[in-house]
Amino acid sequence: MAARVIVVTSGKGGVGKTTTVANLGTGLALRQKKVVMIDTDIGLRNLDLLMGMENRICFDLINVAENECRSFRQALIKDKRVENLFLLPASQIKNKDALTAEQMVRIVDELKEEFDYILIDSPAGIESGFENAVAPATEAIVVTNPEVPAVRDADRIIGLLQAKKIYEPLLVLNRLRSDMVKKRDMLDVDDINDILAIKLLGVVPEDEQIIIATNKGEPVVFNQQSKAGEAFRNIVRRLEGEAVPFMSFNTEPGVFGRFWKMLHGR
Amino acid sequence: MSFATKSLFSEQLVFKGLKQGLTLFIPEDKPFTHWLGVLDEQLERAKSFFRGGSILVELGERKLSPRELSELKAVLTKYQMTIKAFNPLAKKLFSARMKMDEPAPSGVLLVKGTVRNGQRLEHNGDIVVKGDVNPGGELIATGDIIVLGVLRGIAHAGVRGNVQAEIIALTLAPVQLRIAHIYSRAPEGMEVGQGPEIAHIKGETIVVERL
Incomplete structure (x- = not known):
């Protein structure tokens, strides 16, 4: 068994990287895949909170990197709701310099044999933390929001990923508000596809259930009533190679030119 | 094509102050x-006036062989003059012309795919992009820049002072255009044009025209 190693990244902070990792990890495990999620946001870890695992952390990624625990198994936290779902948490007291790309590659190499999926949650930014997160990955998911700065940063990240030989990253567009798109107050899916020109893995609508899920430590993918939950379940199926039609948000087609004008004053 | 360039003493060349x-x-x-x-005689007579100057040369339709070019340069060098650029009056698109970039341009750089935010390509010669140039992407060429897609970033053609350089894109929607020493920003409220457009220098400004 050799795992698919996927880094989830965005450049800009706060667009939903960690939310995406938590939901994809949970969603894949719900489909009987063996999944480990690695939080590489050292010093600003959040993935454990979203998974409701904070109180169970003993060892972390840095302990594993520095061989301060017997094996990585000691640091892995097993989810209590789903079989086959594990978290390798980040250290909260160290910073990004505590880890090297070589250590990440070695840890992922060890994990590879035991899992179907390794999801790496990347920190924001394009510095060493990003480099470490990408180093062991062979695939990438770029998360962005329908806002000009987020799309700009996503574009930058796609360039950097391609320089690291991840030529075909997949796009997750998070926090889309169809009402705003309809009024042409928000970038549409088509506008973003125009710029980024990479394969769209899924569109997640803005959903207050996400906030509730985040605070409860229970990924929204468990919630059968939530639109965002449904979107993440669809993304999981697409990641597994199923052809799932995109959810309809009743949006009108491309209004790119108009937006461009509005946002750039010309 | 003929210019009103002959002086009364038809055996004298005309120097004109253009923009x-x-x-x-x-x-x-x-x-x-x-x-x-x-030219040699004329400069000999007015040595001190032209000495150390940098001039433009208007050749009209005449094409220079490399040998003729070096002979012209030799004459000018004798009076410590240099050539800034050729054919300031040329309006023709895609006309074959001399480029005055030193060292000699090393052909065309073909870029396959999108030039993304944070990516900067510099080339001594022309650049052709088979794809888009996104905001934050930069193309810098001593010659022409051609984008077979949407140009949304920054393009600087003729970066070493070639005022003949041109920027062409299937859709021209740049943050900024630069040709030689002239920088320009799209005017406020300007619609993004439909169809291919060309930007080049006219007078002292960059103008954009449909191709």
């Missing part, structure tokens, strides 16, 4: 070597 700078007009008739001789 781009002092321009030497070399008529299209008579062999080039003839005019070189005339």
Whole structure:
């Protein structure tokens, strides 16, 4: 068994990287895949909170990197709701310099044999933390929001990923508000596809259930009533190679030119 | 194509102050070597005036062989003059012309795929992009820039002072255009044009026209 190693990244902070990792990890495990999620946001870890695992952390990624625990198994936290779902948490007291790309590659190499999926949650930014997160990955998911700065940063990240030989990253567009798109107050899916020109893995609508899920430590993918939950379940199926039609948000087609004008004053 | 370039003493070359700078007009008739001789004499007479100057040369439709070019340069070097650029009056698109970039341009750089935010391509010669140039992407060429897609980033053609350089895109929607020493920003409220467009220098500004 050799795992698919996927880094989830965005450049800009706060667009939903960690939310995406938590939901994809949970969603894949719900489909009987063996999944480990690695939080590489050292010093600003959040993935454990979203998974409701904070109180169970003993060892972390840095302990594993520095061989301060017997094996990585000691640091892995097993989810209590789903079989086959594990978290390798980040250290909260160290910073990004505590880890090297070589250590990440070695840890992922060890994990590879035991899992179907390794999801790496990347920190924001394009510095060493990003480099470490990408180093062991062979695939990438770029998360962005329908806002000009987020799309700009996503574009930058796609360039950097391609320089690291991840030529075909997949796009997750998070926090889309169809009402705003309809009024042409928000970038549409088509506008973003125009710029980024990479394969769209899924569109997640803005959903207050996400906030509730985040605070409860229970990924929204468990919630059968939530639109965002449904979107993440669809993304999981697409990641597994199923052809799932995109959810309809009743949006009108491309209004790119108009937006461009509005946002750039010309 | 003929210019009103002959002076009363038809055996003298005309220098004119154009917006781009002092321009030497070399008529299209008579062999080039003839005019070189005339030029040499003329400069000899007015040595101190031209010494150390940098001029433009208007050749009209005449094409120079590499040998003729080096002969022209040799004459000018004698009076410590240099050539800034050729054919400031040329309006023709895609006309074959001399580029004055040193060292010699090393051909065309073909870029396959999108030039993304944070990516900067510099090339001594022309750049052709088979794809888009996104905001934050930069193309810098001593020659022309051609984008077979949407140009949304920054393009700087003729970066070493070639005012003849052109920027062409299937959709021209840049943050900024730069040709030679001239920078320009799209005017406020301007619609993004439909269809291919070309940007080049006219007078002292960059103008965009449908291709």
